[in-house]
Amino acid sequence: MKSVWKIVFILVLIIAWRNVDAQEHVQIIKGNIYDAGSRVPLPGATVIVAATDPVIGAISDANGDFRMENVPLGRHEIIVDFIGYERYVLSELVVGSGKEIVLEIPLIEKYTNLKTVEIKSGGTFDESINPMAVSGTQQISMEQASRIAGSGDDPSRLVSSFAGVSNSGLASNGIVVRGNAPKGLLWLLEGVEIFNPNHFADLQTFGGGGLTALSSQMIARSEFMTGAFPANYYNALSGVFDMRLRSGNPDVREHAFSIGTNGIDFSSEGPFVKGKKPTYLFNYRYSTLTVLEPILPPEAGKINYQDFSVKMVFPTEKAGVFSIWIFSLRDSQQRDYESDTTAWETITDAENFKSAAFSFSGGISHRKQLNSKTYLSTVAAFSVNDLSLVEDRYFTNDSLMPQSDYSIRNQRYMLNSFVNTKFSVRHLNRTGISIMVSQTDLNIQGNVNGSFMSLSSFTGSAMQVSAFSSSRFRLAENSTLIAGVNGLYNELNKEFIVEPRLSFRQEFGGIHAISLAAGLHSRQEPLTMYYYKNSDGLHPNLKLPLTKAAHVVLSYNRILNENLVFSAGLYYQYLFNVPVHRSFSMINAEQVWLLDDTLNSSGQGRNYGLELSLERKLAKGWYFMLNSAVFRSEYYAEDEIWHHSAYDRKFTINALGGKEWSCGKGRQNLFSINGRLSWSGGMYFTPPDIDESLTAGMLIDDETRIYAEQAPDMAVLSMSVNYRKNKKNHSSIWTLQVINLLSAAEFMGYEYDELNNKVSVRKDAFFMPSLAYKIEF
DSSP: OHHHHHHHHHHHHHHHSOOOOOSOOEEEEEEEEEETTTOOBOTTOEEEETTOSSOEEEEOOTTSEEEEEEEESEEEEEEEEOTTBOOEEEEEEEEOSSSOEEEEEEEOBOSOSSSOOOOOTTOSOOOOSSTTOOSSEEEEOHHHHHHSTTOTTOHHHHHTTSTTEEEEETTEEEEEETTBOGGGEEEEETTEEOSOOEETTTSSSTTOOSEESSOTTTBOSEEEEOSSOOTTOOSOSSEEEEEOBOOOOSSSOEEEEEEETTEEEEEEEEESSTTSSOEEEEEEEEEEGGGGGGGSOGGGOEEEEEEEEEEEEEEOSSSOEEEEEEEEEEEEEEEOOOSOGGGOOSGGGGEEEEEEEEEEEEEEEEEEEOSSSEEEEEEEEEEEEEEEEEEEEEETTTEEEEEEEEEEEEEEEEEEEEEEEEEETTEEEEEEEEEEEEEEEEEEEEEETTEEEEEEEEEEEEEEEEEEEEEEEEEETTEEEEEEEEEEEETTTTEEEEEEEEEEEEEETTTEEEEEEEEEEEEOOOHHHHTOOOTTSOOTTTTOOOEEEEEEEEEEEEEOSSSEEEEEEEEEEEEEEEEEETTEETTSOSSGGGOOOOOEEEEEEEEEEEEEEEEEEEETTEEEEEEEEEEEEEEEOTTOOEEEOTTOOOEEEEEEEEEEEEESGGGOEEEEEEEEEEEEOOOEEOOBOHHHHHHHTSOOBOTTSTTOEEOOOEEEEEEEEEEEEEETTEEEEEEEEEESTTOOOEEEEEEEETTTTEEEEEEEOOOEEEEEEEEEO
């Protein structure tokens, strides 16, 4: 711990050093402006950098492109106006000397041009990236993930600061939305579903991992949704994380390199050939946590990971825009047994553990403008995920006895296509189809009474076909209705599901907004559950219907001033057709690829609660967010009793904020300090039967107290310090982030200690500091 604080002290000395470069540097902001409904370029739109004197601005050309030079460095607000369209405001934009700013700006056509409404900059409701969503959405940027405390450059941890969202544990970034398990979240990249995009994914919690494998250099502004999703989304129960990759700078080559306690990271972008339209953007990251080994728990062992992402864009004159994208990761974790048997404290000291993971997603995307009102978007993709776990145990006769060997391989082939048509300012329609073929291959071996044998082995596949149509209607200037339907066919059980979706939003006086959204949703459980093979060689779960949920969400938003927004939301979610067995429910399943039960679909669940939020956007150097959620999450299984679900924390509270200063000569550098305090109820669990556990020599649950005990409340303090120093043609960024600054110990459940024949409570004081230096040039 002392060494960590030495690092902190050194960092403070570095960022206190004054910038002696007297030259005032500037940068370029450029981009493209288009109609949000049809994607047709908008020539003649005006773009200005707010609060500049003299005003810095530009006018978009015939292709909708604009370019502003000599923009002062620092944080700016961009305002875009065009006759007949609503004003667009982009706030919190950081302009540094290392990279040009490239923007894509969609403008929304006004319902009527009979009158002009002047809205003060910043005092507007945020529009969703997806035009078919009017509530329950949050836009995120990777700049926020690097700045906001507790995020650690990880969008999964960033969204846990939103009302009603939490992580499944301090060491995991699994996203729990309104009491739903992380496995209910839909991950999208470039419009198609991908496997859990985290390093060390699914090891502790299915749907969670250690940290994101998508670098901040790659992710464009994305969107997170928490319920009652639009009709174009399927195979989701709890939430949708819709992520996009940036395109490379079309004019100049730019690079970034970072080094820190988590490893090294390098990215590059630009045109393949200067003066030509095709561009590239790639990022490679390699990490070994050897530097942090002294503060990691002993059972963590040796941890290494690496990831690689690339996006290449090929615009054409007549055939549209093609892009090729790839995302991949590789992980390894190894813990060796303690050779000195006298130093053993628990049986874990006698065990070898090794895990390895590989994941790849890649695809070809195409967008073609068919006419001035319609465009076609298509993505064909392939995704694969491999995971293996091997455990051996050391015995006093100097031998290693195999204990378990798990391996699983999942694959997906996907094709998504939709047609987007803007019939008029009052009617926008999006209609499309998705096909996904999934395959799984599982092999489990284990030690049974001293014999190492195969416990389960099977291969399975399934196909899902989804077709949807969704229309957005502007009923009046401040009234929006979105109606859609998703039809889903599941080849595994020959099930056809019709899922209606409906949402409505009404604004009052430009400062109040009420929205109501409802819909039916379903999700296929992991294939390992359906293809479980019993002792007779049969698959008893194969024909189970998909798990389903009905969502209803009522929201209210109030603009208090140009930077301050209050939000409140009520929600109810009813789950049905949930696979269950006795008191077990898939609602609580964590490592579902180890499932070995015959299930039925009589299970139910319910999640309901109230969420409140007060958020001040970053303006005049400071920001804050206060939010809370009071909720219940329960499930009903074969025992016909309503139990607490594992994620029924009952409440979550977040208080976060930060202060940013412009400093250095010309006030071109940025220094910020950020903090976050999260307080939540503990997760529910089934306590062990101590006497039976000691007699059996293994942990035995108390079947009379299913999810009857709650872990202690948990308060976690995190902080981050950021310093951006701009010099000619490059920027240097120093970042210190610490998750769980006070090393609060998290309750991890009970464990049986074979060595000492006792049952004990396990706690983990997860503490993760990260110090990094990055240069952009």
